Amino acid sequence: xxxSTLTKKEQSRTKxxxxxxxxxxxxxxxxxxxxxxxxxLSIIRTLRPEVNGTRRFGLENYLAxxxxxxxxxxxxxxxxxTGAIIALLFIICLPIALYLRFTESxxxxxxxxxxxxxxxxxxxxxxxxxxxxxxxxxxLETFIxxxxxxxxxxxxxxxxxxxxxxxxxxxxxxxxxxxxxxLAQVPDNLIExxxxxxxxxxxxxxxxxxxLIGRSMLIAFALNFLGVIGAFTLPYLLGPAAPQxxxxxxQRTFYNVLNPDAAETQAVITFLLSSFVxxxxxxxxxxxxxxxx
Amino acid sequence: MSFLRKLGKDPFGIFIFIALFLxxxxxxxxxxxxxxxxxxxxxxxxxxxxxxKFWSQxxxxxxxxxxxxxxxxxxxxVTLISAVICLPAAYAxxxxxxxxxxxxxxxxxxxxxxxxxxxxxxxxxxxxxLNLVSTVLGVVLIQLVNTLLFMIWIPTAAFKGxxxxxxxxxxxxxxxxFRVFWQITLPQVIPAISAALMLTFVGTxxxxxxxxxxxxxxxxxxxxxxxxxxxxxxxxxYGAILSLTLWIPSLLMLFFARRALSGKSLxxxxxx
Amino acid sequence: xxxxxxxxxDKHFGAVKAVKDLNFKxxxxxxxxxxxxxxxxxxxxxxxxxxxxxxTSGDILMDGQSIISMPPNKRPTAMVFQKxxxxxxxxxxxxxAFGLQLRKLERKLVETKVMTALELVGLKGYDxxxxxxxxxxxxxxxxxxxxxVLEPKIMLLDEPFSSLDAHLRVRLREExxxxxxxxxxxxxxxTHDQEExxxxxxxxxxxxxxxxxxxxxxxxxxxxxxxxxxxGFIGSMNLFEAHNEKGMLKLGHFFLKTNDGVNGSEVKIxxxxxxxxxxxxxGWPAKVKQVMNLGPFYSVxxxxxxxxxxxxxxxxxxxxxxxxxxxxxxxxxxxYHDAGVEEIRL
Numbered sequence: 027x028x029x030s031t032l033t034k035k036e037q038s039r040t041k042x043x044x045x046x047x048x049x050x051x052x053x054x055x056x057x058x059x060x061x062x063x064x065x066x067l068s069i070i071r072t073l074r075p076e077v078n079g080t081r082r083f084g085l086e087n088y089l090a091x092x093x094x095x096x097x098x099x100x101x102x103x104x105x106x107x108t109g110a111i112i113a114l115l116f117i118i119c120l121p122i123a124l125y126l127r128f129t130e131s132x133x134x135x136x137x138x139x140x141x142x143x144x145x146x147x148x149x150x151x152x153x154x155x156x157x158x159x160x161x162x163x164x165x166l167e168t169f170i171x172x173x174x175x176x177x178x179x180x181x182x183x184x185x186x187x188x189x190x191x192x193x194x195x196x197x198x199x200x201x202x203x204x205x206x207x208x209l210a211q212v213p214d215n216l217i218e219x220x221x222x223x224x225x226x227x228x229x230x231x232x233x234x235x236x237x238l239i240g241r242s243m244l245i246a247f248a249l250n251f252l253g254v255i256g257a258f259t260l261p262y263l264l265g266p267a268a269p270q271x272x273x274x275x276x277q278r279t280f281y282n283v284l285n286p287d288a289a290e291t292q293a294v295i296t297f298l299l300s301s302f303v304x305x306x307x308x309x310x311x312x313x314x315x316x317x318x319x
Numbered sequence: 320m321s322f323l324r325k326l327g328k329d330p331f332g333i334f335i336f337i338a339l340f341l342x343x344x345x346x347x348x349x350x351x352x353x354x355x356x357x358x359x360x361x362x363x364x365x366x367x368x369x370x371x372k373f374w375s376q377x378x379x380x381x382x383x384x385x386x387x388x389x390x391x392x393x394x395x396x397v398t399l400i401s402a403v404i405c406l407p408a409a410y411a412x413x414x415x416x417x418x419x420x421x422x423x424x425x426x427x428x429x430x431x432x433x434x435x436x437x438x439x440x441x442x443x444x445x446x447x448x449l450n451l452v453s454t455v456l457g458v459v460l461i462q463l464v465n466t467l468l469f470m471i472w473i474p475t476a477a478f479k480g481x482x483x484x485x486x487x488x489x490x491x492x493x494x495x496x497f498r499v500f501w502q503i504t505l506p507q508v509i510p511a512i513s514a515a516l517m518l519t520f521v522g523t524x525x526x527x528x529x530x531x532x533x534x535x536x537x538x539x540x541x542x543x544x545x546x547x548x549x550x551x552x553x554x555x556x557y558g559a560i561l562s563l564t565l566w567i568p569s570l571l572m573l574f575f576a577r578r579a580l581s582g583k584s585l586x587x588x589x590x591x
Numbered sequence: 592x593x594x595x596x597x598x599x600x601d602k603h604f605g606a607v608k609a610v611k612d613l614n615f616k617x618x619x620x621x622x623x624x625x626x627x628x629x630x631x632x633x634x635x636x637x638x639x640x641x642x643x644x645x646x647t648s649g650d651i652l653m654d655g656q657s658i659i660s661m662p663p664n665k666r667p668t669a670m671v672f673q674k675x676x677x678x679x680x681x682x683x684x685x686x687x688a689f690g691l692q693l694r695k696l697e698r699k700l701v702e703t704k705v706m707t708a709l710e711l712v713g714l715k716g717y718d719x720x721x722x723x724x725x726x727x728x729x730x731x732x733x734x735x736x737x738x739x740v741l742e743p744k745i746m747l748l749d750e751p752f753s754s755l756d757a758h759l760r761v762r763l764r765e766e767x768x769x770x771x772x773x774x775x776x777x778x779x780x781x782t783h784d785q786e787e788x789x790x791x792x793x794x795x796x797x798x799x800x801x802x803x804x805x806x807x808x809x810x811x812x813x814x815x816x817x818x819x820x821x822x823g824f825i826g827s828m829n830l831f832e833a834h835n836e837k838g839m840l841k842l843g844h845f846f847l848k849t850n851d852g853v854n855g856s857e858v859k860i861x862x863x864x865x866x867x868x869x870x871x872x873x874g875w876p877a878k879v880k881q882v883m884n885l886g887p888f889y890s891v892x893x894x895x896x897x898x899x900x901x902x903x904x905x906x907x908x909x910x911x912x913x914x915x916x917x918x919x920x921x922x923x924x925x926x927y928h929d930a931g932v933e934e935i936r937l
Contacts, residue, residue, distance in 0.1 A: 046411040046417035046420070047417060050408040050423055052407075053427070053467055053470075054408070056463060057430065060460060064438070065441055068444065125335060131329040133332035136336055137332060137335050146569045146573045147569065148527075148566075150565070157549065158349040158353055158559070159345050163361040165345065165349035165352070167362075172364045195343070198343070252433070256435035258436045259527045259546070263550070272434075276437065276440050277531070286444045290441060293440040294441075296434045300434050311428055312425050315421075315425065
């Protein structure tokens with residue numbers, strides 16, 4: 027059969043193919059242009075440092091980073107903060123999500139509303155509000171002093187705990203959202219069956235619920251990890267000047283120190299650090315999509 | 320009475336509620352108090368003098384009068400461009416069959432898979448060479464990055480949710496494809512699309528990291544201005560009043576979006 | 592093995608009264624079905640035995656001891672659910688072993704017990720599979736094994752076969768019955784399927800909007816449904832309005848005899864299709880509208896003047912065809928009147 031005798035159906039199929047690629051081309055190319063291209067270019071460029079006026083492959087940029095005390099301190103500090111933030115988020119949000127899933131109390135509506143509220147508070151406003159709340163002579167300090175007379179309040183503002191508090195505040199809604207979505211997919215029967223064979227609350231939590239919400243925990247972990255490593259505004263405004271988290275550190279290197287090459291290296295290092303987490307995130311999102319389809 | 324008795328049965332819920340309330344709402348209360356104070360001397364629990372004196376002063380500042388229209392304009396432009404390029408793509412993903420559609424749809428997860436500020440740095444390095452730093456075009460481009468996932472995934476889910484047989488029935492009675500789209504498909508996806516538009520507009524309005532990196536010094540949006548106001552600690556009230564004003568779009572969205580923004584469509588924007 | 596006694600059991604969900612005044616006894620080793628339409632309270636009653644719902648008032652006694660203050664994980668009952676029964680992240684072995692492991696039993700003993708239970712439900716060799724690798728019927732068998740392995744005093748099943756296809760449902764029903772007989776375990780089985788209840792139960796409790804309408808053996812329930820609801824719910828039944836006048840029951844143009852037990856002037860007459868017979872010319876003139884061949888017999892739809900449609904069951908030897916005209920009469924019928932029900936044979 028020659029190509030000119032395509033059936034009508036096949037013709038319309040090819041035509042719609044062509045149109046489909048046309049329709050998706052603009053956002054796809056924009057995505058490639060603004061994400062894939064800069065990211066890969068940076069990875070390649072940082073591996074080809076300029077030595078004596080010529081570029082060639084070499085690890086000089088990375089050696090410079092890892093031999094610089096400030097850089098390494100900032101990197102370690104970022105990882106430490108990220109770990110603390112994610113741990114705190116799980117400690118805070120898992121009980122909330124469990125409560126929302128299993129309670130029949132009316133208070134649940136209010137708890138859910140409060141937990142999702144930060145979605146509607148932009149980071150910049152949050153930063154300002156937290157300074158006024160937990161900062162020196164802030165509302166919290168005055169409140170404690172007026173009610174208890176205790177004067178030993180130390181503000182977390184411009185300390186490591188300052189950016190941690192801000193990022194935890196910001197991370198609550200998405201963590202609660204993802205965990206409750208995961209818990210909603212655990213049927214009541216599975217939990218009742220476990221109670222029926224004699225499992226107590228803790229055994230049900232660790233042996234039935236936790237394994238069943240593994241993917242949601244992973245997505246919550248990945249989103250928070252990427253969010254915290256890639257954060258700028260809150261650590262910049264609430265955290266200490268030294269050590270700095272990678273976001274403000276990169277910005278300072280780029281804008282104040284005017285060293286784009288070094289900033290680029292710092293960026294690529296955050297990529298590499300989170301590449302595995304990014305991979306896990308994409309993989310579980312892909313699986314989720316496939317299961318729904 | 321019976322409500323109170325019910326509350327008493329749920330001590331854990333009350334504990335969570337109070338703890339969350341203090342942590343989440345506490346900071347917001349201090350902003351509101353500051354915005355309506357003329358004088359607040361430590362250690363008074365409430366402002367020592369109330370008033371609106373600083374409101375008119377705030378809105379006479381030249382930098383604010385410049386940044387506000389710029390921010391609104393930028394958010395509008397970014398939302399518009401994002402809608403124009405993403406909505407047809409969302410329709411294609413939901414309705415047209417083509418090789419690799421799954422791959423292309425999932426490829427947009429890349430926007431979430433990189434640490435955001437690191438990504439912006441790599442973009443900034445390129446923009447520096449292209450002389451796009453400190454230009455409106457540069458800021459528009461970097462802010463578009465944020466919008467792609469929301470603008471494609473939420474409408475795609477919405478288009479997929481429209482019953483295909485409704486469209487086929489209309490085609491069957493002789494309506495053109497364009498007419499079917501306009502009169503059958505579109506009305507059903509409008510809630511989800513307006514939610515995506517709102518998210519994009521508000522998200523862009525508050526976008527700080529890209530704007531500070533690419534925009535400064537020439538293009539100063541409201542959040543970037545706010546950032547410098549916070550750091551330079553002029554009058555505390557300026558920041559508070561600006562925070563409350565800046566918050567209006569988000570509160571409007573909270574108000575309007577309650578129906579359109581179900582938890583599920585929100586989750587779709589995160590690839591969950 | 593244990594007996595079970597309900598004492599004035601009530602359960603309200605807010606304003607909804609799901610279970611009202613439940614009062615009956617289950618003997619040691621008995622197989623009981625709770626049968627009724629959806630929303631009749633049968634599942635709620637079962638969940639109260641398991642401990643998942645707390646009664647609003649009343650008591651449940653097991654071997655004479657109240658169990659309502661006991662949490663579900665301490666009750667000697669084991670439940671099989673309708674769907675989503677198995678923990679998807681555990682193998683078949685682990686699913687069955689979970690309850691034993693919680694009791695800190697010796698590993699060897701756990702293994703023996705699990706293997707015995709799996710063999711009992713015909714799933715020897717499936718222990719390493721995950722639930723997703725099993726068919727629906729196999730999953731329900733694992734659920735039964737998981738319940739049995741704990742050697743509960745009472746086994747509870749909540750519509751365990753209703754999401755399976757008809758053929759499989761019948762097979763699992765037979766297997767369950769033989770396992771129950773073999774172990775002699777007291778069993779309470781919730782279903783909305785009357786055929787399932789009739790074939791499985793020693794006694795059936797027919798429930799309707801929270802009440803037990805009748806609690807009897809399947810034979811009695813089928814032959815003498817104590818209320819119109821039970822009559823309509825179990826099997827097929829022809830129901831006619833009738834007047835009780837001058838010692839006779841008048842329905843349409845026809846008369847049927849009555850007895851001293853029938854009270855009141857307005858009554859209902861219920862006739863099973865298989866109780867209709869082809870009669871001499873003295874019967875009710877009937878025209879055959881439709882004949883359905885059900886294998887061993889014909890199900891026939893008759894049209895009777897002044898009565899309307901009537902369902903009857905005739906043996907194959909009757910050779911009826913559509914359009915035939917002949918006389919019919921019931922050889923047995925029930926009369927529902929103000930004070931109860933009377934069975935009358937001609």
